[in-house]
Amino acid sequence: MKSSATAQEVARLAQVSQSAVSRTFTPGASVSEETRAKVMAAAAQLGYRPNAMARSLITRQSRIVALVMSYLENQFYPLVIQTLSQKLQKQGYHVLMFISDLDEADEVMAEILQYQVDGIVLASTMLSPSLASSCAASGVPIVQFNRVADTSATARYGTNAVTSDNRRGGAMVAELLLARGFERIAFIAGLERSSTSVERERGFNEALAEAGHKVYRRAVGDYSFEGAQAATRALFAAEGLPPDALFVANDHMAIAAMDVLRNELALRVPEDVSVVGFDDVPQAAWGAYQLTTVVQSVEKMVAATVELLHGQMRGDAPPRHVVVPCELVLRRSVRPPANASGAASD
Template identity: 50%
Template sequence: MEGKHATAEEVARAAGVSQSAVSRAFTPGASISAPLRARVNAAADALGYRPNAIARSLITSRSRIVGVVAAYLHNHFYPSVLEALSRELQARGHQILLLTADMAQGADATLDTLLRYRVDAVILASVTLSSRLAQACRAAGIPVLLFNRTTRAPGVASVTGENRIGGRAIARHFVALGRRRAAFIAGVEDSSTSRERERGFLEGLAEAGLALHGRQVGGYRYDGAAEATRQLLRQRHPPDAIFAANDHMAIAAMGVVRHDCGLDVPGDLALAGFDDTEPAAWPDIALTSYAQPAGEMARRAAEALLSMLDRPALTVRRQVVAGRLIIRGSSQAA
């Protein structure tokens, strides 16, 4: 219909009131009488008026936009996270500005956009760059939350799963299955997530007097994990169990183990991942995994972050959300 948007001014004129009245009519809890509000609403509806969030942001210096930095959405954990975050933030009246941080453009460009758009807060769900970005955001006074990772840096909130406990659970599971040569495929070396999972895994093995039988780095990528698996299987005494730092890599490993090497899973080799993403439950994959509740994690993240907006002095918390081991055919035949 019309290319131009109605303004509060126009609505005011149509309703025979002041522009302030229009503003108040659209502000919950503002000082305005019911009849006036009704009159304004009528005029607003007639003109198809919507308050301009841009203008509102300018004056309130609150954009009601949260920057979400993600990367490598091929890992199916993140789409779930994104969907959950979007739901939770929208429910709290905020929107998502989605930035994908391909390392090509680096942290600087990402930070630049984040700052220019005056996002109220930032959620970092990208492995790479996240520490630097977190620091920079904090320096700029923006509340930051790391999703599915942590940092030693102070003032940065985080929501993670039970990485250490999960790693331990998987080790115990392998041990219970009688496996003696368990290997680990790490994500990225300096990622807290991968390190914690590995630590737990080692502890679990140590309880049974076992040590790691092999270790490779998969970089959280499909191809990287496939190559890592080939390396592991090339050893003189190949492992009889592999724990990959996430499902995505575990699935890559599964492909190599079964199809490149013709081994039987779980017969010759037990396999486990982390996250319990949707594909893990597909019958043809049936991957044992330590589940991370993406929905619950997102809820906590949204809650924590937005409460930091209201009370900046609030203690920044590192939250850990409980998960559980899901045993499937990749480790234990039905």
């Protein structure tokens, strides 16, 4: 059986140097179009395919970024996977995804490091001190995506983070609902220990307090569809007047809440109860929901994540926490002002 063609054979046939062959098959490397054409023609004739594993042994770079996630139920994270993968692939990197239980990211670390990854992105999972320590010891850059671990280990081991301005986003929701004249504003939290939920609720509460208000009722949905359904039932089963507005810590739960309000409790959205979410997943704009929500820019967050990874790989950038501004998009799940003649615009 004939052995596979080598880079040396391609170089001889194309009448170029072996380094030119290497540059041709290295994403982002500088090579003239004439040389590239010669090399590609020779490679096709010989049936040559570059060996990425062999190249990684020479360069000591795998060009693999590990993405660690705990769940994909929230429609926000498939968007993150798609955008991050596409951006890295254009730069010659590939994403290797690992799924771990929420509090068990540490258990996959040994497996991740076996692949000699060039960087790690943690999304929808928690960063523990031991995980931060493992990454620091291995010299592998790590970026927390949409999470910030409030631990001394995070600062000690120099991890990066990219989040949207969750605190300001929560405040914008409170300001909107107060401006629309709502009095009994309820809140459904995500995971109690999640920095996203904590910051969104903090900004929400601060803005309410500044206006002399406070949350009317509160429940926890754990960032799950079923949890949000149960939380909605609990909020509206309590004694006294029901809430007239509901802020939900993400769109995934907000959609679940709207289903319960309409289908189980026979309440109209927004006439009886107005609902606001957070994320702006594609489903939020569907005709059945038309959910007013806070937009997290996946594109900007992913761009910042990749920039941080590259800076850490080069070793010329200090660890940073990048906060991406967010904005409020108005749809039809919030009742317009009393003096308005129509529904809120899209």
